[in-house]
Amino acid sequence: MDAPQALVIAAGVHAGFQATITLVTYPMLVATPAATWTQVHAAHWRRINPLVAVVYGAVVAAWVWAFTSDGGVGPSLWVAAAGSVITGTATALRAAPTHTHLRREGPRPELLRRLLRADQLRAVGALLTFAGALVAAW
Numbered sequence: 706m707d708a709p710q711a712l713v714i715a716a717g718v719h720a721g722f723q724a725t726i727t728l729v730t731y732p733m734l735v736a737t738p739a740a741t742w743t744q745v746h747a748a749h750w751r752r753i754n755p756l757v758a759v760v761y762g763a764v765v766a767a768w769v770w771a772f773t774s775d776g777g778v779g780p781s782l783w784v785a786a787a788g789s790v791i792t793g794t795a796t797a798l799r800a801a802p803t804h805t806h807l808r809r810e811g812p813r814p815e816l817l818r819r820l821l822r823a824d825q826l827r828a829v830g831a832l833l834t835f836a837g838a839l840v841a842a843w
Contacts, residue, residue, distance in 0.1 A: 709842035715767035785837025791830030799823035
């Protein structure tokens with residue numbers, strides 16, 4: 706396996722993970738009744754954080770390998786890198802802080818909308834990363 710192939714695998718796992726969050730996890734979270742919100746969100750937070758660490762860690766490791774390998778970085782990898790920057794930025798600057806507000810303030814509609822918008826951006830970024838990595842490895 707070479708660096709572009711490792712990036713395809715990591716980006717593919719991340720895209721699948723992100724699709725599950727976007728299509729299953731967050732819709733269920735948003736539909737949680739206010740009476741059980743605190744418990745459900747706390748359980749989500751505890752369960753998702755280890756997965757985020759593993760998935761994002763694998764993507765970062767694959768990027769380190771891709772950028773330090775002898776193959777160089779072509780245009781497709783720059784597209785993939787843009788996707789990872791979008792995903793990482795949306796996570797760090799929008800999704801994670803919004804989860805903190807949701808833990809403190811509960812399921813306020815504006816916070817839930819902000820979370821869903823950040824999540825849509827992360828999904829686009831994850832798909833862009835996967836597509837760029839796939840083209841680069843081809």
